[in-house]
Amino acid sequence: MLAAFSMSAAWAAETASADILDNKGQKIGQATFTAAPEGVLLRLSVQGLPPGWHGAHFHAMGDCSDHEKFMASKGHVTHDDKPHGLLNAKGTHAGDLPNLYVHADGKGEAEMFTHLAMLEKDLLDADGSALVIHAGPDDHMTQPIGGAGDRIACGVIK
Numbered sequence: 001m002l003a004a005f006s007m008s009a010a011w012a013a014e015t016a017s018a019d020i021l022d023n024k025g026q027k028i029g030q031a032t033f034t035a036a037p038e039g040v041l042l043r044l045s046v047q048g049l050p051p052g053w054h055g056a057h058f059h060a061m062g063d064c065s066d067h068e069k070f071m072a073s074k075g076h077v078t079h080d081d082k083p084h085g086l087l088n089a090k091g092t093h094a095g096d097l098p099n100l101y102v103h104a105d106g107k108g109e110a111e112m113f114t115h116l117a118m119l120e121k122d123l124l125d126a127d128g129s130a131l132v133i134h135a136g137p138d139d140h141m142t143q144p145i146g147g148a149g150d151r152i153a154c155g156v157i158k
Contacts, residue, residue: 014119018131018155020046025067031131031155033123040123042097046109046133046153049102055138055148056110058095058117062128064154073130073154075144077122087140094122099137123157131155148158 013034020029029046044056059073067070075086076095083090086098094117102108123129133153138146 001033003005007086010152011124014064014117016124016157018154018157020044020131020133020155021064021067021071022153023067028153029155030034031157033119033157035076035119036113039113040117040119041139042110042114044100044108044110044112044131046100046102049105049106049108049133049153051102051104053099053101053137054108054152055134055136056097056100056112057132057134057138057145057148058097058157059132059154060095060124060131062125062130062132062156063154064158070132070151070154071128073132077117079122084144084146085138085140085142094114096140100133129157133158 016033018031019027022028028048031044036042058077060077061074063072078093082093132151134148135152136147136149
């Protein structure tokens with residue numbers, strides 16, 4: 001009995017969060033990130049976005065200070081130069097995530113799991129990272145961002 005208790009207590013999931021900002025720098029949502037033994041669980045809630053599907057990716061720099069375009073967040077999190085795209089036969093990189101669906105009222109909620117990234121190693125590294133939401137859907141193939149378009153929301157993961 002004691003051994004079973006010790007094993008379950010040994011795994012204490014690390015968490016992080018991000019305030020999601022729009023292109024005006026206004027908070028429009030919240031994301032939480034929970035470390036798992038083989039990846040990251042992401043819970044996301046946003047409002048005020050255009051209805052439809054939106055690409056979402058982990059970006060390599062924890063910087064959303066340039067609200068108009070969010071280019072300070074750099075490109076997708078990647079290590080080993082794998083190409084973009086969950087459907088890419090050549091593999092996928094650590095920044096790839098499923099699309100987010102936003103309803104007609106501008107609200108979207110999602111729970112996503114990725115085995116491609118680890119919270120501490122990939123998202124909370126020395127230069128941090130950001131969750132970026134794009135104007136359109138990610139087709140999960142086109143290089144470099146799946147044709148997802150402009151960056152319309154961003155949250156620094158901390």
